[in-house]
């Protein structure tokens with residue numbers, strides 16, 4: 001057993017809950033004292049299939065023995081296959097592999113700008129990208145430049161120009177912001193970090209129609225919402241919308257290695273030519289082996305249906321908490337944002353109390369708690385976890 005005593009040598013860019021994880025299996029994380037905790041975060045959806053999923057671990061172990069990295073300077077046997085299977089799964093024509101979500105978002109931004117100059121005819125260096133308030137697209141200097149979260153944004157300027165921020169969920173605002181220089185509208189179909197914010201049903205279809213009308217790309221960042229979480233393969237599938245580019249990450253790496261990708265049409269991704277974009281590790285054999293196994297898990301729709309079914313169980317259990325310490329609940333698939341009455345406690349306090357009771361969840365933006373358990377969770381485990389949340393709320397309300 002290794003006990004980690006904080007030595008102050010890790011930069012304090014996170015404020016983790018006071019447990020020290022040592023091993024994990026399925027939905028359970030065991031700490032260094034041997035206590036088990038139910039993982040209700042799934043590493044922000046990177047762990048959609050649970051810790052140590054046998055098919056994913058086997059795929060990784062098998063590939064570890066064969067070959068892990070050749071760089072894109074040489075082709076390898078799994079990249080075309082991964083591209084074929086992934087694009088089939090999400091109904092796209094082409095893909096470009098990257099590693100982290102932020103890198104894939106950066107890739108989509110570069111592709112959209114290049115498309116704007118070469119295909120749409122936007123004057124050089126004038127391309128604009130419309131983004132939404134409350135967005136979270138990663139942590140690079142370009143991306144945090146258009147974040148309106150002071151914690152993510154402030155202190156990292158100067159910021160890259162070319163981004164226009166409009167309110168989320170308001171298609172009229174996008175219509176007003178569109179210009180002849182708009183390369184793309186970049187949105188999360190459901191905003192994850194903002195607290196599982198679900199836009200009005202007609203929002204994404206209207207954005208799609210506006211983008212088509214104005215010859216502008218619709219780019220959906222599905223790094224957190226994609227790959228089963230919402231009860232569909234992609235969150236945009238729920239409203240029958242096909243974006244020009246979809247950004248994938250997190251669950252694509254099965255919680256084993258970072259794997260991200262941008263998928264889309266040949267017309268758009270085809271603008272990239274050799275030497276114009278790349279990544280040393282992007283599309284490496286180990287990543288492709290794990291990514292292929294992830295696509296296999298999603299291919300028959302089992303996990304999507306499970307997320308949908310357990311999501312209604314989650315919604316059913318959360319609904320009665322409204323008015324009893326909870327102001328608002330938003331649920332889509334196996335993904336919930338729970339706004340706790342700020343007068344009662346901060347989200348952080350709730351999460352600390354939950355951790356003491358063996359439930360690991362993460363607060364976001366003050367008083368919101370995000371619930372996103374692995375999709376392999378059993379109904380009884382889900383019921384138990386929400387019961388623990390109810391108990392914590394009752395404790396706080398009755399002092």
Ligand SMILES: *Cc1c(COP(=O)(O)O)cnc(C)c1O
Nearest residue numbers: 100101102136137138221223224
């Ligand atoms: C997590 C996330 C990212 C960034 O992914 P990283 O792998 O942490 O770089 C981008 N977009 C969305 C919607 C995310 O949730």
